[in-house]
Amino acid sequence: MKYVIGNWKMNLGIRESIAMARVALRSLQGKEDVPVVVICPSATALSEVRKVVARTRIELGSQNIGPGKAGAYTGELGGTQLQDVGVTYAIIGHSERRQAGEDEAILPKRFAAAFEVGITPVLCVGEPAEIRAGSASAQYVREQVRRALKGVAVPRGKRFLVAYEPIFAIGTGTSASVPHTLEIIEHITAVLLELGFDDVPVLYGGSVNAQNVYSYLREPQISGVLVGSASVQPQEFPGIVASACDVMSAQKDI
Ligand code: PGA
Secondary structure, three states: OOEEEEEOOOOOOHHHHHHHHHHHHHHOOOOOOOOEEEEEOOHHHHHHHHHHHOOOOEEEEEOOOOOOOOOOOOOOOOHHHHHHOOOOEEEEOOHHHHHOOOOHHHHHHHHHHHHHHOOEEEEEEOOOHHHHHOOOHHHHHHHHHHHHOOOOOOOOOOOOEEEEOOHHHOOOOOOOOHHHHHHHHHHHHHHHHHOOOOOOOEEEEOOOOOOOHHHHHOOOOOOEEEEOHHHHOOOOHHHHHHHHHHHHHHHHHO
């Protein structure tokens, strides 16, 4: 299975979100072998977007999840609230949240909140340019994975995803090379196994667009893509989904 997750970030009003959700929906029309497509609008648009994607093959995602089901956490979205609005996936630990000062120590609580309400967490990890320049990427990302999953127990029947999103590739127009991505994903998979988690899909994210997406998706070790800017562009996102569908049908033929 491949995953295409669109992270709309702090973009699109309600009407634009509805329109973009329809674009995503149309991109699956008539397709048989489809990836899991998740769109993550801003919280303000979740309930309207839900009306568009309910009972379709598009999943609704949130850009974060609070450190609990409910409670005194100003500015957070509780697990129960997200479940209530039909969210089934939640991005956690995105580098833009980390850069805004979010402490990694909260991530295990976000995992727990997601599992409690049946939402699949998508943990983002990735190194900045200076770490890459110093050839210290693998160690850096391994430690991020360890810290985020500290004490995390995955309940039976639940799962999570990891997205490798190097900071130097996010929003820069310069994606990470496929060999570098594969190398780091191998490390992520290894550290996940050391921690007792197997079969965790690992995605790539960072300046993915309709032109370069296939080079990632065709690699069996890359289970999908987390897409930012191109996911709010009606002329880009369908091409990304189409590539994922192509890879899915090709895999079926093997
Ligand atoms: P980008 O963002 O595709 O705009 O680089 C990816 C992300 O931050 O998830």
